Amino acid sequence: MQRKKPWWQNAGLRIGIALVMLVLLGGAATGVVITQKAPQQPIEFPHNFHVGTGIPCAYCHSGAETGPVAGLPSIETCWGCHQQLRTNTPRLAKLAEYGSTNTPIPWVPVFIQPDFVHFNHRPHVAAGLECKTCHGDTAGQTVAEPIPGQNMGWCLDCHYKMAPENFTRLSDCATCHY
Amino acid sequence: MSEKVEAKKWGMVVDLDLCTGCQACVTACAMENNIPYTGEDETAYGRGLHWIRIQRYWKGEYPEVSPTHQPVMCQQCGHAPCEPVCPVYASVHSEEEQINVQVYNRCVGTRYCANNCPYISRTFNWFDYPHPVPESYSLNPDVTVRRRGVMEKCTFCVQRIRHAVDTAQAEGREIEDGEVMTACQQACPTGAIIFGDLSKKESAVSQAARSQRSFRLLEELGTEPKVVYLKGGGNYGG
Numbered sequence: 187m188q189r190k191k192p193w194w195q196n197a198g199l200r201i202g203i204a205l206v207m208l209v210l211l212g213g214a215a216t217g218v219v220i221t222q223k224a225p226q227q228p229i230e231f232p233h234n235f236h237v238g239t240g241i242p243c244a245y246c247h248s249g250a251e252t253g254p255v256a257g258l259p260s261i262e263t264c265w266g267c268h269q270q271l272r273t274n275t276p277r278l279a280k281l282a283e284y285g286s287t288n289t290p291i292p293w294v295p296v297f298i299q300p301d302f303v304h305f306n307h308r309p310h311v312a313a314g315l316e317c318k319t320c321h322g323d324t325a326g327q328t329v330a331e332p333i334p335g336q337n338m339g340w341c342l343d344c345h346y347k348m349a350p351e352n353f354t355r356l357s358d359c360a361t362c363h364y
Numbered sequence: 365m366s367e368k369v370e371a372k373k374w375g376m377v378v379d380l381d382l383c384t385g386c387q388a389c390v391t392a393c394a395m396e397n398n399i400p401y402t403g404e405d406e407t408a409y410g411r412g413l414h415w416i417r418i419q420r421y422w423k424g425e426y427p428e429v430s431p432t433h434q435p436v437m438c439q440q441c442g443h444a445p446c447e448p449v450c451p452v453y454a455s456v457h458s459e460e461e462q463i464n465v466q467v468y469n470r471c472v473g474t475r476y477c478a479n480n481c482p483y484i485s486r487t488f489n490w491f492d493y494p495h496p497v498p499e500s501y502s503l504n505p506d507v508t509v510r511r512r513g514v515m516e517k518c519t520f521c522v523q524r525i526r527h528a529v530d531t532a533q534a535e536g537r538e539i540e541d542g543e544v545m546t547a548c549q550q551a552c553p554t555g556a557i558i559f560g561d562l563s564k565k566e567s568a569v570s571q572a573a574r575s576q577r578s579f580r581l582l583e584e585l586g587t588e589p590k591v592v593y594l595k596g597g598g599n600y601g602g
Contacts, residue, residue, distance in 0.1 A: 252534070301508055302469045304523075306530060354460060358459060359465050360460060360522050363465070363467045364507065
């Protein structure tokens, strides 16, 4: 005589659960992949090329040494050089379009903290940190690529390592959240 | 009584003899700190959002009455009743600035802190108030735009403190007295609000706090408020 299987050994149920898990996991994996990829930019701006020609970061990101926000270059900054250069590649043609009409390029943010975090570039640059400590090898990248795991633990870890004597200040909620 | 200025760091003096109750501080505070306008109806339900309120008292018998006003904001207690009751540690004491900070992203909205605040100086965000386009241009980028369901309160304009400290650091000097001005102080037409460092004996705020006229709200509770009120006899203009 065949014993009746308990409900949790029901094949249909198990397959159903497996399918649901698969969909959820797949969704999560897709989400993770999408957020870790460099977003689509209006123009694929080649950092490697420009930095390679010897333009300092501060020429385009002028706020990093003096203020909280590094800032992105205005179209005038690009056009100042590119007005005199060829426009016969697809990327440069797009740039010429923005430049000749003086419309700002709608860059998509790559490194971005939530609104409730107030990051400040100035003390970090003043403390002698290089851009690549936090932004990776931008100088070698075609488009700026995001770095995963830049969360609160990352900030605090480095603060503890670099300045343990100031850690009361550097771990104070009012330093970053207000 | 007025001698024991044991409080460290940031403090405020409000001279009630100079206050006219004009509400300029309330407006300035709302502009600086992205406090939305809730409207008449919600305010009538007790859901108004403001980090300062002007308390009004009447002196004398009708018809010989005259009003007195008292702006009440978060007193930034040294020994704050709101802090120990928060179940998620969103209401914490800033060791650095010696103020009481509310970490909005940590807050889950139990409203326990507000219920335990003897000064009723915390307000709760009951709804999301939209900031449509022209209005959103007036938002202060240095202050988080809070979502619905978080508690908020006066921060002593900590964004201005951070900014001034950062500027001073960049220039390699100590922060000067009067360098940090809170929004309410800046807006006050009679100069009734003084802000500064209470730990420095010679700062304007310490000198004012040592006045004969000084008192603190509900001092007997032992909350060690950082806001000192001055009240002598008079009103503004007599």
